Amino acid sequence: MNRELRQQAEEDRLRQEIQLLREEIRIKDARMEQIDAHRRPHYPPTTRLAILELRAARGWTLAQTARIFLVSPLTIASWMGRLDEEGLDALVRLPE
Numbered sequence: 001m002n003r004e005l006r007q008q009a010e011e012d013r014l015r016q017e018i019q020l021l022r023e024e025i026r027i028k029d030a031r032m033e034q035i036d037a038h039r040r041p042h043y044p045p046t047t048r049l050a051i052l053e054l055r056a057a058r059g060w061t062l063a064q065t066a067r068i069f070l071v072s073p074l075t076i077a078s079w080m081g082r083l084d085e086e087g088l089d090a091l092v093r094l095p096e
Helices: 002-033 045-058 062-069 073-086 088-092
Strands: none
Touching (some): 045 073
16 A cells, blocks of 8 residues: 555656646747747757657657757758668768
8 A cells, every 4th residue: 555655656756747847848838939030049950859869759740850859840851861861870960
């Protein structure tokens, strides 16, 4: 019985943590959406790769990925194209 109570308490804590993280993301996204898309900060190359990896892991479409990360579907497609055509190094290579 005590073990079940601990498990339920942990489950409740994790559910609350998920709710708090979702609210945190909602607030940050709302702020970023107020900035014109062309004026928003660009994702650094390593973050672009992380976004594409998350897209693959989640099975998101281009549109879903773009909406979640506040970029255009063409941007995600461009990153995918660079990765497909030139490989991993092209996507994370820093400009010279």
